[in-house]
Amino acid sequence: MNTCQNTNLQNLLYEIWETYFPDVPRKNLVLVKYGKFSKQRLGSIKWVKDFKGIKSFYKKFKDEHEVQDDKRITLIILTRYFTNPKVPDFVIKTTLAHELAHYSHGFNSPLQKKYKFPHQGKIIDRELRKRGLGKELELSEKWLKENWRMLVSS
Ligand SMILES: [Zn+2]
Incomplete structure (x- = not known):
């Protein structure tokens, strides 16, 4: 897995979606x-405002875009440090699941907003545990605590 190709990342996202978020409609x-080499922000989710920077990438998914009723595009960005083969799959997986949880809560997605703030209480961690990602979440937090600082400073 853990490869720096965006297309593979896209497949991984769909895999996680189908496995852990099957009830969440893809609207x-x-x-x-x-994205950039970000040390603090491992992942983010936003609306695409223009096609700058995603043009060639988008072309591969044009057909998929055309069948959607809602033409707005949501973009999940992962820190480029995740292309480092030392980063375990469960870290990438839980980060993607974290962003999908935001999507399912209606943040930067066409779905109905369920909460006032994206990180209100422990809604994301609770969501991931509820969906069977508790073990991965623990492993990921532990790994990040023990390895992240070293990895981003080397
Ligand atoms: Zn978040």
Whole structure:
């Protein structure tokens, strides 16, 4: 897994969606790509405002976009540090699941907003545990605590 190709990342996102979020409808095109080398922000989710920077990538998903009723595009961005082969799959997986949880709560997605704030209480961690990702979440937090600082400073 853990490869720096955006297309593989996209497949991983769909895999996670189908496995852990099967009840969450895909109302629009949701793309995922690596962004900058960000140390603090491992992942984020936003609306695509323009096609700058995603043009060639988008072309691959144009057909998929055309069948969607809602033409807005959601973009998930992962830190480029995740292209480092030392980063375990469960870290990438839980980060993607974290962003999908935001989507399912209606943040930067066409779905109905369920909460006032995206990180209100422990809604994301609770969501991931409820969906069977508790073990991965623990592993991921532990790994990040023990390895992240070293990895981003090397
Ligand atoms: Zn978040």
